[in-house]
Amino acid sequence: MAFRGDPETLILATLSGGPQHGYEITRRVNGLDGMRIQDGQLYPILHRLETEGMIEAEWVPQEGKPARKVYQLTEAGNKKLEEKRIGWEAFSRSVTSLLAKPEVQNA
Numbered sequence: 001m002a003f004r005g006d007p008e009t010l011i012l013a014t015l016s017g018g019p020q021h022g023y024e025i026t027r028r029v030n031g032l033d034g035m036r037i038q039d040g041q042l043y044p045i046l047h048r049l050e051t052e053g054m055i056e057a058e059w060v061p062q063e064g065k066p067a068r069k070v071y072q073l074t075e076a077g078n079k080k081l082e083e084k085r086i087g088w089e090a091f092s093r094s095v096t097s098l099l100a101k102p103e104v105q106n107a
Helices: 007-015 022-030 039-051 075-099
Strands: 055-062 065-073
Touching (some): 007 039, 007 075, 022 039, 022 065, 039 055
Antiparallel strands (some): 055 065
16 A cells, blocks of 8 residues: 555645645645646546545635635544554564564674
């Protein structure tokens, strides 16, 4: 499991900080070293996550501007994110153990 290839997890993790609109989600993910998500990727994923009940969206009015669609995690989304975190921790431990310098064994 690599987060670079798992934009769903990046989006859920970003939303764990509180409700955000699409541009803010993109800005935060793209601010991470080596991470990149395009609008063409983001909105279909947001739509799918909403359909699956992982997030919910609401149109929020702005003074003098068009309303923004703001997304937030649901209880199901928080549960899914916790599953992803557990998976990441296991993956990370495995990679760390493989990358550690092996102890030289005397023959």
